[in-house]
Amino acid sequence: MKNLASLLLGLVLLVAHLGARAQGVMTFEKDNFDFGNVAEGTMATHEFKFKNTGTQPILIANVQASCGCTTPDWTKTPVLPGKYGMVKAMYSSAGRPGVFNKTVTVTSNAATPSTVLSIKGNVLNKAEVKATLTPAQLALSPRLTLDRTSHDFGKMESGQQPVARFTVKNTGKQDLVLEQLSSACNCVGYKNTPAPIKPGQSGTIELIYGQRQIGQMSDAVIISSNDLTGDAKLTLKANVVRDLNGTSMMKESGVAVPFK
Known part of the structure; x- marks a missing residue:
C-alpha cells in the first residue's frame, strides 16, 4: 500500500512538472x-x-x-x-x-x-555635443533655415486658433529632424510637422496660435531640431480682441455709437 501511494505521488509530481514546462519561456x-x-x-x-x-x-x-x-x-x-x-x-x-x-x-x-x-x-x-565634435563633423550638421522669422495675424478674436505657415529649408549636410516646440505663453502648437527634411530640401510647418489674452500680443517661439548650431526662433504677433462683431468693436473703442 505504501509503495502504491509513493508511486501515485511520484506520478502527480511528474505531471505537475511536465505541466509547468508546457509553457512558453x-x-x-x-x-x-x-x-x-x-x-x-x-x-x-x-x-x-x-x-x-x-x-x-x-x-x-x-x-x-x-x-x-x-x-x-x-x-x-x-x-x-x-x-x-x-x-x-x-x-x-x-x-x-x-x-x-x-x-x-x-x-x-x-x-x-x-x-x-x-x-x-x-x-x-x-x-555639450558641439564641444565633442571636430570642425569637420560640425560642418556635416543639418541647418534649419526659416523663410521668415515672424508672422502677424493682425486682428483676431480671443478663442480663435489661426494657423501660420512657415517654410523650413535644410541647408546642411544631413537630414533635418524637427523636435520640440516651446513658447513662454504655452499658446502655440504644431498642426503638422514635416518628415525628416533631406539636405537641400524644404518642408512646411503649421503653427497654431491660441492666444486668449486681450491686447497687442507678441510671443516668441523656439523650434528645436538636430541642428547643432542652435535652435530656431520666431515671433507670432496679433491684436487680440474679445469679439470681432460690430457691437464689441464699439465697446472696445469706448465710444457709444447707436446702430440704426
Missing part, C-alpha cells in the same frame, strides 16, 4: 541597455530580442513604460517555440538633458509572466 539576450551619451533631441531606441525556449507559443499582452518619455513597442503576434520576438524601448530625449534610467515591464503568458527591461544613458545638450 521568454529568454532575452539582454535585459538592460546603456546608450552612453545621447545628443539631446535624439529618439534613443533599442530593441530587446528574446527567444521562446519553451514548448508553447508566447503572446505579449502589454508592455508598460515607467514614464511618458519612453514609448514601447513589441511583437504583436504569437511567438512560436524556437522563434524570436522583440520588445522595443524608445526614449525621447528632447528637453531632457542629464542622466536617465527607465524601465519597461513586459506582461505575457510565458512561464515568468512579468519581465522588467531597463535602459539608461546620459543626454547631452547641444553645447
